[in-house]
Amino acid sequence: xxxxxxxxxxxxxxxxxxxxxxxxxxxxxxxxxxxxxxxxxxxxxxxxxxxxxxxxxxxxxxxxxxxxxxxxxxxxxxxxxxxxxxxxxxxxxxxxxxxxxxxxxxxxxxxxxxxxxxxxxxxxxxxxxxxxxxxxxxxxxxxxxxxxxxxxxxxxxxxxxxxxx
Numbered sequence: 001x002x003x004x005x006x007x008x009x010x011x012x013x014x015x016x017x018x019x020x021x022x023x024x025x026x027x028x029x030x031x032x033x034x035x036x037x038x039x040x041x042x043x044x045x046x047x048x049x050x051x052x053x054x055x056x057x058x059x060x061x062x063x064x065x066x067x068x069x070x071x072x073x074x075x076x077x078x079x080x081x082x083x084x085x086x087x088x089x090x091x092x093x094x095x096x097x098x099x100x101x102x103x104x105x106x107x108x109x110x111x112x113x114x115x116x117x118x119x120x121x122x123x124x125x126x127x128x129x130x131x132x133x134x135x136x137x138x139x140x141x142x143x144x145x146x147x148x149x150x151x152x153x154x155x156x157x158x159x160x161x162x163x164x165x
Contacts, residue, residue, distance in 0.1 A: 032112045034103050037152050041143065042116075045096040048079045053155040056146075067141065081091040090133065091123025098141075108147035116141045135159055138162040 037054060044051035045164035058070035063092040068074040085092070101114040116139045122131050140163075 007145060023024070030105050030110070030147075031103060033152055034105065034112065035101070037051075037145060037154070038101060038103075038112055038114075038143065041154065042096055042098055046082075046094050048075060048082050050117075051075075054081070056148075060156045061153055064159075089123050089126040093121045093123075095119040095121070110143065110145040111151065112145065113140065113142045114129075116159070136161075 041054055044054065053070070055071055055075070057072050058069065061071065061074055062067040089112065095118070097117050097119075101112055101113040104111045112146070118135045118138075120133045120135045122133055138159055139159050141160075142156075142158045143154055145152045146155045
């Protein structure tokens, strides 16, 4: 009886120890996955068709005081605008960077906030035509990710202009 109790105690200790070792590793993997998805979100600012694949069809998008709840229709509009911009200035470049990402993971939900900076650089023909870069002011962004099965998807995005200090 004492031997059986000792075995049960050792088994419980091993299970607890294993759990304590595995949970931080899972959290670290989630953090790496979220950071990779955030980096992909920023990289695809110049390829909105690819970026749309990172999101759910019902992603909520809040920007400029407007809220869009049909992500499929919203992304179609954004993609059309991006194609028009490219047609008007095929040599123009857009560079988006982020600073100070704060990632908080709560189970199957991750909330990421960061500063976002745009640089729109017109091509030579556009400059000759008198167009200048029209970089919007820097922004504060929040993106919410949800785990769907084994994959993380963007389910909510909120973008606001950065306040002056």
